[in-house]
Amino acid sequence: MEEPWLRGYKDNKFFLIDGLLYHRENHTSPLTVVDRDHISLILQECHDCPYMGHMSEDRPKERVASTSWWPKWEQELSEYISTCDGCQKANRKHGKKYGLLQHIKEPKHSRETINMDWVTGLLPGGKENYNACLIIVDRFSKSMRCMPCHKEDTAMDTALLFWNNIISTCGVPKIIVSDRDQNSHLNFGPTYMKCLEPSFHFPQLTIHKQMA
Incomplete structure (x- = not known):
């Protein structure tokens, strides 16, 4: 050559x-x-x-x-x-160090692990003037549920929405994977656990925050 x-x-x-x-x-x-x-x-x-x-x-x-x-x-x-x-x-980085990334095992059964995410900035619609949407995806079956909500919802509002629409029909998931945005409903994890305490005990329930 x-x-x-x-x-x-x-x-x-x-x-x-x-x-x-x-x-x-x-x-x-x-x-x-x-x-x-x-x-x-x-x-x-x-x-x-x-x-x-x-x-x-x-x-x-x-x-x-x-x-x-x-x-x-x-x-x-x-x-x-x-x-x-x-x-x-x-150019060295300042501030807090990133946490240890942990792999989330793929579920073997439906409704075992779910992804939770919020879509905000939507135009108000419906009788309640909803301006956001809570999206739940089953990581095993890939089925999705979309629930209208408000961007201003508190952690308790989100926990009740999840309870009435997901737990009542699908049961309690073992793992919930959420994003890392800084909205108030990101305190959903601790609030959700408090809602479970009076009636349930799930030592394996884990709420992960994905790295954005």
Whole structure:
């Protein structure tokens, strides 16, 4: 198989001007071919120098692409930026650490594990002017129930809605998987457990919050 350099030379993509080797793709401007000894200097100038300010990949890529070329330069530039010590220190994450992600086992029976999610921002409708919807999906059968509600509903309102529409017909699920939005009904978990306490005892009931 023919070497890429030789093929490029035959296609007139490489040429010499005043002793310097240039590369050109189609009708673009000629770019200086950088030898291996000077690649690190080009990378430093296009990313580390004060006027470039350790920017993300786009700006350094534009700068290299407008002046220089060498085989697999985009890959080398990406690796250089991703391993930059200054960027790693400046962009370190603050705040609380993420919790340990745990895999939720797929259920073996219907109504054993359900997903719960809210759709908000809907136009008011119906006699009660509902503006949201509580969606329940059975992870085993993939069946879905949609229950109109209000965005302003409290945790107790949501727990009663769940009790009257799901538990009364399907029983109590072992696992409830909910999202992590910050609406007030996200306190549904503790409120729901309190509703169960007087009549039921389910030590395996678990309420997971998915990572958004």
